[in-house]
Structure formats: structure tokens, C-alpha cells
Amino acid sequence: MPPTIRKGQAPDTLQRAEFHERFMQPFQDPAFKAEAEALARIEVVAWEAYQDGRKAPVTRKAGPGYADPDYDLSVDWLEAKARIDAAQAAWGDPQTRSRVLLVNGSPRNDGTCPGEVSKTWRLAGLAREVLEGSGIETDLLDLSLVTSEYGRQIHPCKGCVSTAMPLCHWPCSCYPNHSLRQTGDWMNEIYERWVAAHGVILLTPTHWYQATSPLKLMIDRLVCADGGNPDPSSTHGKKPAEAKAIELEGWGYPKHLDGRAYGVVVHGDVAGIESLRRNLCDWLDWMGLVDAGMQSRLDRYIGYYEPYATSHDDLDEDAGVQEEVRNVARAVARAVGELRAGKLQSPDRGLKRPRAK
DSSP states (O other): OOOOOOHHHHOOOOOHHHHHHHHHHOOSSSGGGGGGGHHHHHHHEEEEEEETOSSOOOOEEEETTTSSSSSEEEEOOOOOOHHHHHHHHHHHOOOSOEEEEEEEEOOOTTTSSSOOOOHHHHHHHHHHHHHHHHTTTTEEEEEEEEHHSSSOOOOOOOOOOTOOOOGBSSSSSOOOOOGTBBBOBBBBHHHHHHHHEEEEEEEOOOOBBBBHHHHHHHHHHHGGGTTSSGGGGGGGOHHHHOOOOOHOOOOOBBBBBOOOEEEEEEEEESSOOOHHHHHHHHHHHHHTTTTOOGGGGGEEEESSTOGGGGGHHHHHHOHHHHHHHHHHHHHHHHHHHHHHOOOOTTOOOTTOOOSSO
């Protein structure tokens, strides 16, 4: 007997008046009043798309290589998949220059309300100097752009994997959802940048014992890289019953980012750095990335219990932590070189998991 699909939690469809209120929220600037008639016409189109559930209004046939070549797949998704496949091919080409992705997990920069750069961004700069001095190409993924750049956002994970792993598509097909105005999602670009990297260094402050909001959003959305389904036509989009059947028939839980080296830099000023560093490293280990040694996994306090107002001065004076961050970059640079030369492999590589999930 197939598993029961549980229903009953979803909210009712919005009534027209409430939809109007939500639609108009971005247009509170009085300057929009001159375009009231145009906005009203656009609102009618948006209302119809919402009622019809037109999540992916622009599609084309999946084509050869997919379980159902005649299934209409989102053009957004197909284009993202093509870029990821190209990045994976370049990653595996021995002629491609080694590349390390530096992830700045701080939401703060001098273009946001705080009006000042983050210490994390400065630490990423130290790592970048070391890597580029070693002949490695660097890619700085600055997650603070979600708080400072127009239209830049990472939408939350919807937990498709908890219904069935094959329902979680690689890359994520949950967004954009045009009918719900869930657009402008940054993750398709971020997936490509992770795939292109031979090594990754996460750098983040500690917020309330946890990862920062944008870093956690990115981490959750990377769940599709750990076991995700590269063929949405096999589940005909988001068909729970089909996805459950596929998983129960036997699913391989492919690790789409394994074989990359990693380092982690966590800093804080009062508490929580060790648990966050451990959480991030455990996550990367689970994803199949290879740590670059003890000195690539760093947690340090900067200005321990000192005023926030002088925290950048504290970093200036802490030559030790600056050199430790450089060592994280040096360790990752070495690990990338050894991985690509076939001299470094995870000792448990190739062992079959008795419990694949």
C-alpha cells in the first residue's frame, strides 16, 4: 500500500480585497500615484495568475535525456540546469584553473543600515589575498547583498525533501513561483558558483549561537545538492505520490557537490562560536566535501566582551587571528591542489553507506 499523502494545512486562497492590499504594498511611494491606472491593469493580470496558479508561465518540452521528454519544464529551471552542467564539466577538466568560493556570511556592509563594513568581509579579504597569491582563482559570494541590493533575495526552503527525496529537484525548482510573486531568487546563480568551485571557505559571524540569516537560507536551499533529483519530469513537477514511489523503489541520494575541499572561519564576541563551527563542518562533511585539516576549521573570538563600537580596532590588533585566517586559506589551497592531483581523498571514500539517506 502506498504511503498516505497528508493534507489540510494550506491556507485558503486570498480574497480579492486582501490580494489588492498585498499587491500594492511595494507601491507606497506617492510617486506611484501617477501610474495608478497602469498598476490596476497589472494587478488584474497578477490576480489571474494567482488564481490559476501559474507558477512557471514560460516552459518548453524537457526533451531527450529526461524521463518524460514531453513534460513541460520551466525555462528558468532548464537554463539553470544547463549552467550547472557546464560548471560541473569545467570543474572536472584538469585544464581548468583551480577555483575557491569564499562565502561571506555576514549580512552587514556599509551600504546597509549599520553603515560599516563587516569584520567577516575583511577576513574574507585576507583569505582571498593568500589564495590569489597561490595562483588560485577566487569567487567572493557576499551574502550581505541580500540586505543591500535591490531585488536580491534568497527564498526559504519549502522542505520538499521531507515529503520524498525525488521531489527535491537539483537545482531547486520551487522558485521562481510567479503566481505567488516569489521571484528574484538568487540561488540558481549560487548553485552554479558552488559547482564551479574546487574548494569552499565559509566565513561567518555568530548570531545568537547560530548561523546568520542569509547563510542559513543558503544552506537550507543547498539541500537539493545532497540527494536531489536532476530530472523534474520524473515526478511531473511536484507530484508527491510519484516522488514517494520513486524513493521507495530505491533512491541513490546523489551528492552533487562531493569532492570539493572546504575550510570554515567562525568568529564572535561573547559565545556560540564553537557550536556553530561544529555545525557548519558537520554539514559540509555530510555533503561529501573534504576538510583541509585541523587548521582549516577555525573558531575565534574577536574583542571578547569588548564594546561593539571598537570591534574593528580589536581585529586590527589581533595579528594572531589574522594569521589563522590566512592559514585556513593556505590549507584549502593545498587541499585543492592535492585533490585535483589525486593525492588526497577522504579515507572513507567509496564505502557504501548501509543507510543511504
